[in-house]
Amino acid sequence: MAQSFEGxxxxxxxxxxxxxxxxxxxxxxxxxxxxxxxxxxxxxxxARKRHPDIQWVLxxxxxxxxxxxxxxxxxxxxxxxxxxxxxxAIFIFGPLEQSNEAMIRSQxxxxxxxxxxxxxxxxxxxxxxxGTIVNISSAAGHKPSPGGSIYGATKAAIESLTRxxxxxLAPHGVRVNALAPGPTETPGFDKGGLAPExxxxxxxxxxxxxxxxxxxxxxxxxxxxxxxxxxxxxxxTGQVLSVDGGxxxx
Numbered sequence: 001m002a003q004s005f006e007g008x009x010x011x012x013x014x015x016x017x018x019x020x021x022x023x024x025x026x027x028x029x030x031x032x033x034x035x036x037x038x039x040x041x042x043x044x045x046x047a048r049k050r051h052p053d054i055q056w057v058l059x060x061x062x063x064x065x066x067x068x069x070x071x072x073x074x075x076x077x078x079x080x081x082x083x084x085x086x087x088x089a090i091f092i093f094g095p096l097e098q099s100n101e102a103m104i105r106s107q108x109x110x111x112x113x114x115x116x117x118x119x120x121x122x123x124x125x126x127x128x129x130x131g132t133i134v135n136i137s138s139a140a141g142h143k144p145s146p147g148g149s150i151y152g153a154t155k156a157a158i159e160s161l162t163r164x165x166x167x168x169l170a171p172h173g174v175r176v177n178a179l180a181p182g183p184t185e186t187p188g189f190d191k192g193g194l195a196p197e198x199x200x201x202x203x204x205x206x207x208x209x210x211x212x213x214x215x216x217x218x219x220x221x222x223x224x225x226x227x228x229x230x231x232x233x234x235x236x237t238g239q240v241l242s243v244d245g246g247x248x249x250x
Contacts, residue, residue, distance in 0.1 A: 182244025
């Protein structure tokens, strides 16, 4: 990959696995100084061993105070911030009747509150650098998702925030876009509280909705994150880019 991010500083939340980890590695390959944020110390340390060139920051995005301190430490250490990738999120499958308070709250707190807290903390530095924000949505954010309605609602909120923030921040030279992946092979499927056979059934169900007939790799998705944040991408803001194998068409 061309070294188009030389001298740039990138912060990726939820960078310890899946799409976030792959995106952080691609930004690093492209010449950026990358900071990866994770909420669990053990997963952060494991990611550090896999990616020693990435700087790692421990913070739970649902804790506004911890986020403010973590982002402040990144900016002080690096001297600037050019790109924020709001990737940290959780998804828990379940029909409405089986969606309890903890399941509902946890998804909104991580996916919506967390994205907002991190962005607020990063804004002063992003305004100074005329930087860019890439929010990670999902095909579920604009496509009905029976059995995943709560997760879909959080991602619909991300798409709405993206468009509004793009207008708010345009006068400051800050671009805001979102990437909406389709089903992607990530560890997130195994963290949703489902038994292995249920995970397999969910994957089979969602693949049937994808015209290309398969799930994406994290590399296929993450390369578009890097493209949206590329310094050469100067005339695109407020957009939600679907990278979903055609799933949005079905």
